[in-house]
Amino acid sequence: MSSTPQLAVVYDRGAVEPGRIVRSLGDVADLHFLVPRSEHARSVLPFLEQHGSVRMVDRVLASGSRYAGRFDGIVTFSEQMLLRTAQVAATLALDFSSPTTVTALTNKRTQRQQLSKAGVDEVRQAAATDPGSLRSAIDDIGLPAVVKPEVGEGSRHTYLVEAAADAERLVTSF
Numbered sequence: 001m002s003s004t005p006q007l008a009v010v011y012d013r014g015a016v017e018p019g020r021i022v023r024s025l026g027d028v029a030d031l032h033f034l035v036p037r038s039e040h041a042r043s044v045l046p047f048l049e050q051h052g053s054v055r056m057v058d059r060v061l062a063s064g065s066r067y068a069g070r071f072d073g074i075v076t077f078s079e080q081m082l083l084r085t086a087q088v089a090a091t092l093a094l095d096f097s098s099p100t101t102v103t104a105l106t107n108k109r110t111q112r113q114q115l116s117k118a119g120v121d122e123v124r125q126a127a128a129t130d131p132g133s134l135r136s137a138i139d140d141i142g143l144p145a146v147v148k149p150e151v152g153e154g155s156r157h158t159y160l161v162e163a164a165a166d167a168e169r170l171v172t173s174f
Helices: 018-025 039-051 057-062 079-092 099-106 108-117 131-141 164-172
Strands: 006-010 030-035 053-056 073-076 145-147 159-161
Touching: 006 018, 006 079, 018 030, 018 039, 030 039, 030 057, 039 053, 053 057, 057 079, 073 079, 079 099, 099 108, 131 145, 131 164, 159 164
Parallel strands: 006 030, 006 073, 030 053
Antiparallel strands: 145 159
16 A cells, blocks of 8 residues: 555535646645536546546445545535535545534534624624515615625625615515
């Protein structure tokens, strides 16, 4: 068996570009890319296969015992893959944040609830799942308000609502 560390890299859209991952980590570990069945992953598959092994992340999860002990560590550079990485790490007994912790870090509602419960942050918040509940949420918390998806990355789809007219424009854009 190789004395070189075996690193599982959970990769998909939004991650650091694959070439940068290879340049940064390829000299210190053998890379094993775990990818979802996404169009983006398919588009970079030839490059990933040149620089390490590639496995479908769902197969690793489904047959975890087959992969137990194969990796010395796990990492992702894609925010959208944090939960999947936590699940793989838990399945393979690798050190990583737990799925519960990752959910608290990436789900805005869960995050705010945990911070409030701990007395750290008591920002007014309300969940909205459709235009009607968005109107109600804004009525409940008041203006100005920040509207953002419950789970998202890079501040995409985050809006400052300063007036009722802004809220109405946002509601009609759904």
